[in-house]
Amino acid sequence: MTPKTGTTTVARPATLPADDPATMRRLMRDMLLIRRFEEKCGESYALGKIGGFCHLYIGQEAVAVGTMAALRPDDLIMTSYRDHGQALARGMTPRAVMAELFGKAAGCSGGKGGSMHLFDASLGFLGGHAIVGGHIPLATGAAFAIKYQGGDAVSVVFFGEAAVNNGAFHESLNMAALWKLPCIYICENNRYGMGTALERASALYDVVQRACSYDMPAETVDGMDVLAVRDAVHRAALRGRERKTPTLLEIRTYRFMGHSMSDPIHGHYRTKDEVEQQKTRDPIHVFAEKLRADGMLDDTAWQAMEAEIADEVGDALHFADEAPDPDASTLTTDVYREP
Amino acid sequence: MPLLSYRDALNQALREEMRRDPAVFLMGEEVGVYQGAYKVSRGLLEEFGPERVVDTPITELGFAGIGVGAAMAGLRPVVEFMTWNFALLAIDQIVNSAAKMLYMSGGQVPIPIVFRGPGGAALQLAAQHSQSFEAWYANVPGLKVVMPSNPADAKGLLKSAIRDNNPVVFIEGEMMYNTKGEVPDGEHVVPLGVADVKREGTDVTIVAHAKMVGLALKAAEEMAKDGISAEVVDPRTIRPLDVATIVASVRKTNRCVIVEEGWPFAGIGAQVVDDIQREAFDWLDAPVLRVTSADVPMPYNKGLEKLAKPDVPKIREAVHRVLYRGG
Ligand SMILES: Cc1ncc(C[n+]2csc(CCOP(=O)(O)OP(=O)(O)O)c2C)c(N)n1
Numbered sequence: 001m002t003p004k005t006g007t008t009t010v011a012r013p014a015t016l017p018a019d020d021p022a023t024m025r026r027l028m029r030d031m032l033l034i035r036r037f038e039e040k041c042g043e044s045y046a047l048g049k050i051g052g053f054c055h056l057y058i059g060q061e062a063v064a065v066g067t068m069a070a071l072r073p074d075d076l077i078m079t080s081y082r083d084h085g086q087a088l089a090r091g092m093t094p095r096a097v098m099a100e101l102f103g104k105a106a107g108c109s110g111g112k113g114g115s116m117h118l119f120d121a122s123l124g125f126l127g128g129h130a131i132v133g134g135h136i137p138l139a140t141g142a143a144f145a146i147k148y149q150g151g152d153a154v155s156v157v158f159f160g161e162a163a164v165n166n167g168a169f170h171e172s173l174n175m176a177a178l179w180k181l182p183c184i185y186i187c188e189n190n191r192y193g194m195g196t197a198l199e200r201a202s203a204l205y206d207v208v209q210r211a212c213s214y215d216m217p218a219e220t221v222d223g224m225d226v227l228a229v230r231d232a233v234h235r236a237a238l239r240g241r242e243r244k245t246p247t248l249l250e251i252r253t254y255r256f257m258g259h260s261m262s263d264p265i266h267g268h269y270r271t272k273d274e275v276e277q278q279k280t281r282d283p284i285h286v287f288a289e290k291l292r293a294d295g296m297l298d299d300t301a302w303q304a305m306e307a308e309i310a311d312e313v314g315d316a317l318h319f320a321d322e323a324p325d326p327d328a329s330t331l332t333t334d335v336y337r338e339p
Numbered sequence: 340m341p342l343l344s345y346r347d348a349l350n351q352a353l354r355e356e357m358r359r360d361p362a363v364f365l366m367g368e369e370v371g372v373y374q375g376a377y378k379v380s381r382g383l384l385e386e387f388g389p390e391r392v393v394d395t396p397i398t399e400l401g402f403a404g405i406g407v408g409a410a411m412a413g414l415r416p417v418v419e420f421m422t423w424n425f426a427l428l429a430i431d432q433i434v435n436s437a438a439k440m441l442y443m444s445g446g447q448v449p450i451p452i453v454f455r456g457p458g459g460a461a462l463q464l465a466a467q468h469s470q471s472f473e474a475w476y477a478n479v480p481g482l483k484v485v486m487p488s489n490p491a492d493a494k495g496l497l498k499s500a501i502r503d504n505n506p507v508v509f510i511e512g513e514m515m516y517n518t519k520g521e522v523p524d525g526e527h528v529v530p531l532g533v534a535d536v537k538r539e540g541t542d543v544t545i546v547a548h549a550k551m552v553g554l555a556l557k558a559a560e561e562m563a564k565d566g567i568s569a570e571v572v573d574p575r576t577i578r579p580l581d582v583a584t585i586v587a588s589v590r591k592t593n594r595c596v597i598v599e600e601g602w603p604f605a606g607i608g609a610q611v612v613d614d615i616q617r618e619a620f621d622w623l624d625a626p627v628l629r630v631t632s633a634d635v636p637m638p639y640n641k642g643l644e645k646l647a648k649p650d651v652p653k654i655r656e657a658v659h660r661v662l663y664r665g666g
């Protein structure tokens with residue numbers, strides 16, 4: 001049965017990969033890598049090595065990692081400016097991402113894009129986009145192309161809950177449902193768009209209900225549970241691949257940091273208590289506890305994982321530091337594709 | 340005279356105009372509870388309440404249109420865009436609704452509205468967040484386009500814009516909010532359409548607006564040491580453009596450099612050159628040169644970004660060229 005609108009619990013499809021210890025530890029590691037990478041981004045920003053706007057993913061790791069774990073290499077992915085986590089989870093190297101944040105030629109966008117515009121077309125990672133809602137039609141267009149070309153890949157787009165009030169979201173969902181496009185709309189509901197709580201910006205508090213207007217399958221998902229995310233995306237992907245049906249997933253998560261490096265963690269718009277309360281559901285701790293309880297993780301394994309990740313992130317920082325700036329001549333390249 | 344930041348000068352103008360006229364209200368993203376993305380509206384929610392300081396969802400097309408509709412029905416909205424990059428989503432309402440309503444209705448329906456927010460590049464914000472759109476809006480009959488370059492002008496021009504009975508595109512400088520200057524208290528109104536000679540000189544006219552005025556003044560100061568006397572003319576209002584003041588200056592100096600932060604093709608400078616060649620052709624001793632951003636989307640890398648933007652050395656170089664000076 002295709003789940004229709006509303007919060008739906010659906011049996012886990014048999015086609016999901018087994019929850020073997022190696023797979024579980026991989027998910028754990030992918031989340032921890034993002035966390036440690038982002039912490040270093042925060043430090044590097046304070047040191048002036050990263051400039052512009054920099055939006056950290058801390059607290060939301062389970063969404064990117066769970067999603068990517070359910071996708072295939074030929075699927076296409078787009079996201080907003082809060083894109084470091086998705087890029088790493090998709091398999092872009094910490095070196096390529098950090099070098100981009102440092103504006104270096106070896107960065108994944110040649111130093112031209114920066115934090116908000118991470119790209120790696122070879123991995124189907126079609127960007128970080130900085131205009132709220134602007135990339136939702138783009139991902140819908142990618143789904144159009146997949147269907148047009150007769151493929152069975154899916155197009156996946158991440159956006160915040162504040163983007164769903166925007167016309168681009170509604171226009172996209174309508175066309176995706178009307179034309180049956182294999183697009184998975186992943187709303188990362190972290191409860192705030194900058195300093196505005198969802199309830200202060202949206203007449204409807206459950207994002208998932210937006211799908212009703214377009215008769216589109218939808219689910220609410222616990223974004224602090226990496227397996228719940230993976231399974232929901234897997235179900236959506238099957239619908240997309242087999243029946244060209246789009247899906248809206250409202251994935252409930254929380255941002256532990258400020259909106260960007262220049263915004264406060266708490267203040268006029270949310271209390272310190274609220275943030276601390278949410279941190280008790282830290283997706284990394286939640287999953288680590290589960291793995292420990294299941295006997296898949298112990299202190300030794302955890303420490304080894306931490307050490308390995310510290311090396312990897314340290315190496316990325318070193319690489320980004322040493323890497324050369326783009327040549328001045330690149331200022332005028334890539335404006336047009338020649339010939 | 341009190342020393343105020345550009346930000347606080349704008350805040351003062353908003354506050355005074357909202358006190359003066361209950362039809363004036365402010366609407367936009369994060370203008371209320373968050374006190375403004377750039378803190379321009381700090382304290383306004385507390386003074387005027389949520390009916391007059393309205394936080395919106397991230398829905399530029401919608402709230403710009405709601406602003407225009409409210410103006411059609413008798414209010415005087417001030418619509419804040421978090422930055423002008425996001426106003427691209429609303430440009431339909433600005434151009435197709437606000438700019439044309441009076442004309443289409445045969446003069447029945449004026450649209451007294453101000454669309455305001457920061458424009459231009461800041462630091463390393465990359466391609467989608469570092470753009471100058473004044474040339475786009477200035478192309479549209481029915482719109483006025485205002486770009487203050489210092490705190491006193493910011494206050495005086497914003498008060499005029501709010502009192503104007505036409506749609507005004509008011510572009511602030513993201514990098515200027517912290518700059519300080521003397522700002523007259525109370526009723527300080529700078530009329531739209533009047534340029535200001537920011538520095539007098541005899542050898543060359545530099546026409547610059549917004550953030551570029553600061554660069555032009557710095558260049559002029561440096562060049563004074565080399566015996567070059569540069570006059571800096573700030574149009575302040577891009578449309579209507581005070582051609583007379585610019586032409587009078589060029590007729591005096593016989594040379595001109597135009598500086599703008601936007602792209603070169605069909606930019607503001609192109610319009611100014613057109614006016615100068617018609618009105619001051621016989622007075623020119625050199626072709627008019629323009630300093631603009633590079634003709635590329637803005638790169639993120641710091642060094643490339645610096646290459647892309649107008650700066651003091653580029654202005655000096657252009658001035659030297661119109662003076663046929665080496666180095
Ligand atoms: C069209 C547009 N308007 C405003 C902005 C400024 N802005 C950037 S992010 C943001 C909040 C978005 O919140 P949400 O969609 O919930 O994503 P989150 O940042 O929480 O991941 C705003 C207002 C923008 N980038 N684009």
Ligand SMILES: [Mg+2]
Nearest residue numbers: 160161192193
């Ligand atoms: Mg959000």
